[in-house]
Amino acid sequence: MSAYGTTRHHGQPSANSTPASTTLFRRLTWEGTVPLEIRVDSKELPANSDRGLECYYIQAPRVSYLPLLMPEIRRFLMDVVFDEAAGKMLKEEEWWFESEEGTLLKWHWPIGLIYDNHIISASIRPPSQTSTSHYNLQVTPLKLILHLASPPTEKLLLSPSAESCKQAFMGQLKEADFVRWGNTKRMTGLRKQDQDGIWEGIKEHNFDDYWRVASKIVPTTAPARSNSPPPSTNPSMHTRPPPADPQSAPDRDNAYNVRSVPVRLYLPDGPVMQDVVPPTLEDGSAHTLVHYLSTHLPLLFPPAPYSGPELAYAMMHGVLVPPDAEMAWLGACMAGADGWFSAVANTLDLALFTTIISQRWRRLGVEELAPKLRIESTPDARSLPVGGDEQA
Amino acid sequence: MASGSPDDSGRQATLPWTPGDVSESATEALQALDTYKKKDPSKVVVRFKAVGNAPIMRQNFYKITASNRFQAVIQFLRKELGWKAGDPLFTYINLAFSPAPDDTVSNLYKSFATEGHLIVNYSTTAAWG
Numbered sequence: 001m002s003a004y005g006t007t008r009h010h011g012q013p014s015a016n017s018t019p020a021s022t023t024l025f026r027r028l029t030w031e032g033t034v035p036l037e038i039r040v041d042s043k044e045l046p047a048n049s050d051r052g053l054e055c056y057y058i059q060a061p062r063v064s065y066l067p068l069l070m071p072e073i074r075r076f077l078m079d080v081v082f083d084e085a086a087g088k089m090l091k092e093e094e095w096w097f098e099s100e101e102g103t104l105l106k107w108h109w110p111i112g113l114i115y116d117n118h119i120i121s122a123s124i125r126p127p128s129q130t131s132t133s134h135y136n137l138q139v140t141p142l143k144l145i146l147h148l149a150s151p152p153t154e155k156l157l158l159s160p161s162a163e164s165c166k167q168a169f170m171g172q173l174k175e176a177d178f179v180r181w182g183n184t185k186r187m188t189g190l191r192k193q194d195q196d197g198i199w200e201g202i203k204e205h206n207f208d209d210y211w212r213v214a215s216k217i218v219p220t221t222a223p224a225r226s227n228s229p230p231p232s233t234n235p236s237m238h239t240r241p242p243p244a245d246p247q248s249a250p251d252r253d254n255a256y257n258v259r260s261v262p263v264r265l266y267l268p269d270g271p272v273m274q275d276v277v278p279p280t281l282e283d284g285s286a287h288t289l290v291h292y293l294s295t296h297l298p299l300l301f302p303p304a305p306y307s308g309p310e311l312a313y314a315m316m317h318g319v320l321v322p323p324d325a326e327m328a329w330l331g332a333c334m335a336g337a338d339g340w341f342s343a344v345a346n347t348l349d350l351a352l353f354t355t356i357i358s359q360r361w362r363r364l365g366v367e368e369l370a371p372k373l374r375i376e377s378t379p380d381a382r383s384l385p386v387g388g389d390e391q392a
Numbered sequence: 393m394a395s396g397s398p399d400d401s402g403r404q405a406t407l408p409w410t411p412g413d414v415s416e417s418a419t420e421a422l423q424a425l426d427t428y429k430k431k432d433p434s435k436v437v438v439r440f441k442a443v444g445n446a447p448i449m450r451q452n453f454y455k456i457t458a459s460n461r462f463q464a465v466i467q468f469l470r471k472e473l474g475w476k477a478g479d480p481l482f483t484y485i486n487l488a489f490s491p492a493p494d495d496t497v498s499n500l501y502k503s504f505a506t507e508g509h510l511i512v513n514y515s516t517t518a519a520w521g
Contacts, residue, residue: 106494108492167490171490171492174489174490178489179503183488260503269429270429271496274499274500274503275499276502276503297424297428299428311417347421
């Protein structure tokens, strides 16, 4: 298996093959995982099950979904917790998950997003519940309670079957496609085999299978040629006819030619923000993360010129993203598998603020000023050049 | 972004803000979160358009509170059509995709409205499965 994913050589010039850095970030994003601790609600364990073994730990892919974990959880429950009679009664379509605090989990959200959203929401609650998560970024398992029956269908909105999960996933891909281009031709143009194939890639967690199809719909990041006109800013479904010149066809799909980048911004306990995010600003400069944040959350990310202390931070896939990262690039290289990149933002509490500042000073060699607190980055983040790499 | 810079030796620098500055900012930031949490009371225009054999409603334009989830729009539509919970109802934005039920009308409007309204297509069959 090639280390850098696939490049296609169907007589196209080399400028159209995916840059190695793009593939690298896509692979790192794909391979991110989060720890989950899954415990069956003790009231729902049958009388003769082994209660000592009721927790199941999974290092789950960030891009996967809770319903896709159910077969694995079921095998564990059958092997270890339930006896044969009780096991036969298990009906996965009635399973549902709750956080420790009693929040119903949205199974149509990617697991990584559920995790990150939970972390930021937990951090603004009083620290009486969990003493660890409030004052450092150590990675602790997200504790989930699995219920085996009586799903609250009204609140869940959709049944958590694998088929609904697939439909929801395809829906998000289509919405992202529409956000980018004002139409869903790239999605509807996929053969059935490819539509099924991209979902199989998620189910089997296979990078190559997923990208074999995704490369047909996700924008490229090769430098765009200037003769390519940007798509209409009118978000209706009217489309431009494809250019007659096949040479310029790949440029149409460049990340910097989209009309808007599919991105959502999450705050602790809501709201979720979604808006038009053009890849370049009116002055022709690239739309950066810091500009996006200060436009949408100016109270947390005050626009320049601002010289006070930082009030908040934003993370994607659990890592701090440099403020000058370009939205178009992030959308093409670090989006989730459903086409959306999710930024979670949160306020900096005093201890976390001191930690980040002290990390900077340590890097500058100012050891004695650095307090003893440390950031423990997530295992996946250690291999990333981004994250904590703010300029002084 | 201001963070204070050390001088050349890197040894005489101090943290740029006092703990007092920072905790004041932290309070400010938490208050900002509360501001952002407030529900948007404004309304936006939603235009319902029937697809295929779906019945056309007498009235197609409605003002809907922006902070509503799309799920509420679906329930509203069901009520207006007089359909029961089990009756098949499929909804799309701009004939292109089905949003997640917890997407807000506000977000959908900001992202997809045309000519001042958000088009919601409805159908009895899954047209774009």
